[in-house]
Amino acid sequence: MAEMDTSSGGGHKKGPGVKKGKKMSTRVDLTPMVDLGFLLITFFIFTTTMSQPTAMKLFLPKDTDKPEEQNKAKESGALTIMLGDKNHVYYYEGILDPAGANFKSSSFKDIREVIMNKKKSTDEKDFVVVIKPGDQSTYKNVIDILDEMTINVVKKYALVDISEGEASLVKASDATAQ
C-alpha cells in the first residue's frame, strides 16, 4: 500500500556518476488511521448509551390508623412473598397456616411462575401481592421483587413489615436451605 514508487526508472540519463534521485510517492496509507478512528467511535458510542441510568417509580401509600380507611385484602387473592437471607424467597397464599403448612420456599427464578399462576387463577380485582422483606434481605432483592411486579403487571402490591412469626419461619428455613 504505502510502498515506494520504484517505477520511475528509465528516465533520461543525467550523465556519468550522477545519482538518480528516487521519486517518493506522496501517498500515505490511511487504513490504520481509519481503523483507529472507528475504534474510538465504537468506544464513544458505547459509553454514551450505557451510562444512562433509569429510575423506577414507587408510590407509597399513606399510613392510616383508622381501620375503615385501610385497604382490605381478600384472603383468597392474597399472595405473600417473603425475602430471606442469601436471595432466598418464600411465599404463601392466603393466610399463613399456624403450623406453617402452606409456607413454601422458592427462588428469584421461580417466583415469576408463582406470581403468574396466582394471577391467572384469581379474580383481577382481588389479586394483591404482599411483599415482606426480612431483615437479612438486601436492597437488590427488594428491587428485584418490585421489578417482578412490573414485569407481571401486578396492579396491587404492598411493601409490608415482616411479622414475628414469619420472620422466625424465614430464619429457620434460611438455616436449613443452603
Next chain:
Amino acid sequence: MSRPKIARKSTNIDMTAMCDVAFLLLSFFILTTKFKPSEAVPVSTPNSVASKVAPEKDVVMLSMNKDGKVFLSVGDSKADKERKETMIRSLNGSKNLGLSEADIKALTAAPFIGVGFSNLSQQAKLPTESVNDKLPGIPAQDSTNNQVIDWMRAVTEAYAGTKPNILLKGDNVAKYPSFKNIITALKKNDLMKFQMVTNPESVPNGTDLWRANQKGVKQEDL
C-alpha cells in the same frame, strides 16, 4: 483478433474520504459524550425493567452505600445549590447546630452531606478529598435518631412550590432495614413519591409486560 485492452486498475483505494468521515463522527461523539461524574460514594445499582430515564433537574438524591450508610446530595444546578443552603440554614436554626457562615458555605459546596448533625461543623472543615464514603453517613438507624426525617423536612420546606425529584440510589448489597428507614423518613414527611435509580434491563420474554410492550402499551399506562 485483438482483444480490447482492459485498463489495469490499481487495487488501492483512496482512504482519505473514509478517514474524514470517521474523524467527523469521532469528534461528534467526543463532543456529545457526557462522562459519568466521578462519584464520591461508590454505589452499584440493581437492574430493573424501568425504562424512564432518571431526572436531572430538582434532584435530591439519597445514596445508600453497601454498608447501609446514607448520604444526601442535591443536583448540580445553581438553584439546587441555593436550596441546599436554605436547608442547611433552616436546620442550623431549628437544631441549634452552631454553624458559622463559612461552615454553611463549605457544606453547600461539598458534594454530599455524610455526617450527623453534631458533626456537621467538622465535615465543613474537612478538605474536599476526604469527603468520601469513609464518613459515617447520616444517622438513620432507628426511629429515635432518624436524622433523614429532619433532612427531608428541610427538603420539603426548601422545595416548597416546586416538586423535588427524590431519587434513592441504593447499593445491591445494602440490607433492607436501612432502606426501610429511608422509606419511613419519606413517609413521615408525606413525600409519597420517589424514584429509585437502577440500570436498565430488558423485559423477559413471555411475561405480561412483554406482551403489553409488543402491543405497544406504554409501561406507565399499565
